[in-house]
Amino acid sequence: MREIIVLGAGKIGRVIAEWLAQSGDYSVTMTDNNPESFSHVPSHPHIRTHQLDVSDQDQLGALIKGKYAVISACPFHITQHVAAAAVQSKVHYLDLTEDTACTNVVHSLAQEAHCALIPQCGLAPGFVSIAAHALAKKFDELRNVHIRCGALPKYPANALKYNLTWSTDGLINEYCNPCTAIVEGQSAKVSPLEQLETFSIDGINYEAFNTSGGLGSLCDTLDGKVVNLNYRSIRYPGHRDIMKMLLQDLRLIERRTLLKNIFEASLPLTYQDVVLIFINVSGMKGGQLIQETYVNKIYSEEVHGTMRGAIQITTASSLCAVVDLLAAGKIPQQGLVLQEDINYDDFIGNRFGQYYAKGEAR
DSSP: EEEEEEOOOOHHHHHHHHHHHHHTTTTEEESSOOGGGGSSOOOOTTTTEEETTTTTTTHHEEEEEEEOOEEOSSSHHHHHHHHHHHHHHTTTEEEOOOOOOHHHHHHHHTOOOOOEEEEEOBTTBBBBHHHHHHTTTOEEEEEEEEEEEEEEEEOOOOOTTOBBBBBBEEEEEHSSSSSEEEEETEEEEEEETOOOOEEETTTTTEEEEOOSSTTHHHHHHHHTTEEEEEEEEOOOOOOHHHHIIIIIIIIIGHHHHHHHHHHHHHOOBOOOOOEEEEEHHHHHEEEEEEEEEEEEEOOOOTTTEEEEEEHHHHHHHHHHHHHHHHHTTTTTTEEEOOOGOOOHHHHHHHTTTTTHHTOOOO
16 A cells, blocks of 8 residues: 655645545545644545644655655645655655746756656646647647636626635636746747636636646647647636736735735635636648537536535546556656646546546537
């Protein structure tokens, strides 16, 4: 049985710990600096808890030494410290961060690593890169790769038409930071909250706009191979305009801690959510201009007797599937592993990847 360390007993971390333990193939040590967080960790013979300050490199190194893998489900600014400790201890490393600066640190550490470093193992970045790259490989020549993704309440009941379903820090981060893209064949930085577009799926209207981090490393992977590549978050109409008012007109972009406090005091958590994935790829195939589309809707559901939100399901299942594929030898065992390096069929055929298979449009 492989020993796994999961850092961060939050909404996603505790689901990852439970699912890996429930599989029967992993024993999990769940850590957090706040012992009150352990009250939400499920009781299981293959899960134990350990209070830990991740910033204490000595404690962290001692805990992960000799383990199979360490998973960071911590806030993005902690990620680089965990990756450094993993490299030093030669322990496989996985994370969920969407922050490009932290991911760049992981990339640099991977050059000398004797273990696998696998950043951005969630939904977006994460699975969307696996699915988009699988579509892109079918083309002789790429023109456009457009990735749209969002986690939304099924029953919006406030002006933002939004509820908290994952990290508040991560949400604010993606609304504030510059976004990577490829525009007319050139790598570019585009502004968050811009390039608003509207569309419908199954008769429901949505909007989408630039947010940071969702492309992961795809811009580097497809550089020189695609004319246009971009990522936009899906929300209900009107959300973007309110966020622009808060961040730009009221200047809360300069007071992110205040905005976080407002969100967490005002926007309730919901487990009645839906994750939408909408990917369009166009280009030349066999001498014809062709478009292929991937559409998926994943809903909240009861798993192992507990109701789980769609964002919990999609994020946790992505990371757990990557752990399984690593253990099975289906992805590289050393150095940097990008999400687009992962074979789509291997992922979707995995026992954890099957949560994505349920909602795929046929």
